[in-house]
Amino acid sequence: MFWFMQGLCFLPVFLVIWSSSTFVTSYLIAIFRKDVDLIFPYISDTGANPPESCIFGLMTFISACAGAATMYARYKFVEKLNEGARVVRPCLNKSALVLGMLSCFSMCIVATFQETTITKVHDAGALLFFVSGVLYIIIQSVISYPFGSSTGVFRARVVISIIAALAFFPTVICAFFVKQTTLHRDKGDQDYPFHVASAVCEWVVAFSFVCFFLTYIDDFKLFTLRVHTEFEDLS
Template identity: 75%
Template sequence: MFWFEQGLCFLPAFLVVWSSSTFIVSYLIAICRHDVDVIFPYISDTGAEPPESCIFGLMTFISACAGVSTIYARYKFVEKLGQETGVARTCLNRTGLVLGMLSCLSMCIVATFQETTLIIVHDAGALLFFSSGVLYIILQSVISYQTYPFGSSSCLCRVRSGIAILAALAFFPTAICAYFVKQSKLHRDTDDKDYPFHLASAVCEWIVAFSFICFFYTYIDDFKLFTLRVKTELKESS
């Protein structure tokens, strides 16, 4: 049996590979077409103009679907651990599920409403995506410590906590510096007064985004431990 055939580990593995490809492919296409600057554009800038906007939107939607599946599977895994060992709190697990689903929904909003069309909706979706995503991985780090040693190893718990702290620290300059960026053009001039804020915000945005990817990568070993099955029940006709 290959490693990706064990349990449900193919879910987070696919999510990590596909999400990374989404960011990288749209960035490379935008660079080749000279639609954005080479040095740290916003992630959404790389998917603002066609044809990369079409590719970015499609790949982001698939990432969101993979994210929903992975987050739900994680929820059921923690729920099962809680039932058998009593180590996980149901309220935290459900809150994590809601935050994760909200993050996936807002990801679709960001990809659908480009900043060059409806910037208010785009920015609101981006803020919701990053804030709910950061809260989700923080909560999952707490849950990992609660379920130890039944769920994850102590080393993995520390890794998740480190990733969550990094994402949280990078989120604040992302949002704060973005507030001071007054221009929404795709090509930036280093002489612009708000360029330092743009650069700081963009760098931190990429850090937060890849923190999410790294966090889901830590799910792979956990997902080898369980499977999910759909049970069909037919109701008797009266």
């Protein structure tokens, strides 16, 4: 059996590969069509115009579904380990699940409402995604040690969480100083430095969130989920 077929580790593997491909594919298409600048566009800029907006929307929806499945599997894994030990508070595990599902839902909002059409809804979805996503990986890092993960995995999760949290604040703060919403920017624009700082940090947060799921691979090799069907006699 190949390593990626052990347990449920195919879930985080698929999620990481597909999500990374989503960002890269839309970026390359947007660059090829000259819809965005080569250097430092926002992630949403690369999925603002068709046909990349169609591809970005479809691939992001699939990423959201894969993310929801992965987060739910992680929730059940922690719940099972916690049955006898009671090391992790159930409310903490449930809070992580709710935040994770919220981040997946907000991904769909970002992909559906392009920034050039319905900006306010798009920005609200993006903010919700970053807030809920960063909080999710922070809580999962707290849960990880000394419970169910090795010290190395715990440290990796903490490092990724710190990077994501530190990059989140300049992403949001600098975005407030960006006045122009055009896809092409000029270095002479007064708000150009804020745009660059916000865009770079946005990419850092996004890929930190994606890379965090790489740390799930070893854990997901250890378990599977099964669906039990029960018929109820209503007569």
